[in-house]
Amino acid sequence: MKDIANFLRDIRKLWEAMTPRARKIVLALAGGFILLLVFRSCAAGKRENPDPGLPTVLAMRVETGDLKVTLDYAGDIKARDEAMVYPKVGGKIIEKVREDGSPVVKGDTIAYVDRDEVGFKFEKAPVESPLTGVIGRTYVDIGTQVSPQTAIAMVVDMEEVEIQLNIPEKYLPKIKLGQTALVSVDSYPDVAYMGAVTRISPVVDITTRTALIEITIDNAEYHLKPGMFAKVKLVVGVEKNVPLVRKEAVLGRGDYAYVYVVEDGVVRKRKIRADMRQGEYYGLRGEVNEGDLVIIMGQQKLRDGSAVEVEIEKKKEDEIKEQTGEK
Numbered sequence: 001m002k003d004i005a006n007f008l009r010d011i012r013k014l015w016e017a018m019t020p021r022a023r024k025i026v027l028a029l030a031g032g033f034i035l036l037l038v039f040r041s042c043a044a045g046k047r048e049n050p051d052p053g054l055p056t057v058l059a060m061r062v063e064t065g066d067l068k069v070t071l072d073y074a075g076d077i078k079a080r081d082e083a084m085v086y087p088k089v090g091g092k093i094i095e096k097v098r099e100d101g102s103p104v105v106k107g108d109t110i111a112y113v114d115r116d117e118v119g120f121k122f123e124k125a126p127v128e129s130p131l132t133g134v135i136g137r138t139y140v141d142i143g144t145q146v147s148p149q150t151a152i153a154m155v156v157d158m159e160e161v162e163i164q165l166n167i168p169e170k171y172l173p174k175i176k177l178g179q180t181a182l183v184s185v186d187s188y189p190d191v192a193y194m195g196a197v198t199r200i201s202p203v204v205d206i207t208t209r210t211a212l213i214e215i216t217i218d219n220a221e222y223h224l225k226p227g228m229f230a231k232v233k234l235v236v237g238v239e240k241n242v243p244l245v246r247k248e249a250v251l252g253r254g255d256y257a258y259v260y261v262v263e264d265g266v267v268r269k270r271k272i273r274a275d276m277r278q279g280e281y282y283g284l285r286g287e288v289n290e291g292d293l294v295i296i297m298g299q300q301k302l303r304d305g306s307a308v309e310v311e312i313e314k315k316k317e318d319e320i321k322e323q324t325g326e327k
Helices: 001-016 020-048 169-174 317-324
Strands: 057-062 063-085 091-096 109-114 124-127 135-137 153-168 180-185 188-199 210-218 229-248 258-263 267-278 281-286 291-296 309-312
Touching: 063 135, 063 267, 091 124, 109 135, 109 153, 153 169, 153 229, 169 210, 169 229, 180 210, 229 291
Parallel strands: 057 309
Antiparallel strands: 057 291, 063 153, 063 229, 091 109, 109 124, 135 153, 153 210, 180 188, 180 229, 188 210, 229 281, 258 267, 258 291, 267 281
8 A cells, every 4th residue: 555655646746747738648648548448348348249130030831722723814894785776767856765874675765856857747756775775875965966877875785794805825725615704893892703704716816816705794783884994813723732822922933933931940942833823822833831931021131041030920721711712
């Protein structure tokens, strides 16, 4: 203790002997030395914990199910039968009996024409519907001058509607009469209408290498209207017990498609073919089996052999069946 006291006394004498400028220099050096010690201490602390932690990914268990194999197309809806209505004589429209949307039976009068011919006794000439259905549109008003070439109205039979599609020749062997078609329209996005293939052209267009097919859909409630745009899924088969994964799991395309599977906390790259899809699920062929843990989120920066932390998505079995159409 005596030595320490002597040392401090000597330091004090030295300090008192210093000029003000010398004292400032000593204080600056001492401050810099303290900052250096603090910096080195922080750097050493960081080196002691260099591992920020493993990346966390979201994965799902592969389950098997039945998957409908479909060909997807789009087309325009048309009425089963439709006809333009023309008067038999020329003259002036003097009465309209039916308006747009009115139901008609074949032979019902839609309008009357004043023949307006010199030498003829005045008699209203009826304009009759050529088929049973509804008035789709009228084109004239009372007082309109018409001739036998003037369209008065359009009548449509909407009890059934049709969609015509051009199918590439390579798919024709998969198309059969009576085959099921699933039809959807933007007006009723949550409804799938059931249709069937009712006509297949026996010839292939030499320019497009396609053949015309026709799909017929029951339309008793008149929800489907001529002119609507429709999406069509032709069901060409059902694959049984297919490994199913969410679409987010599939990376790459065609022959280069793959998924990442987690085994004991390590990522493994598996080659697959994902050419069957229904809703948000892909049916896989290749190096994936039921029960495998497939990454569906966070896999973009991974590579084969990466170590990861895994969170497992819980998906109810009945939800998968709903997506794939399995009963």
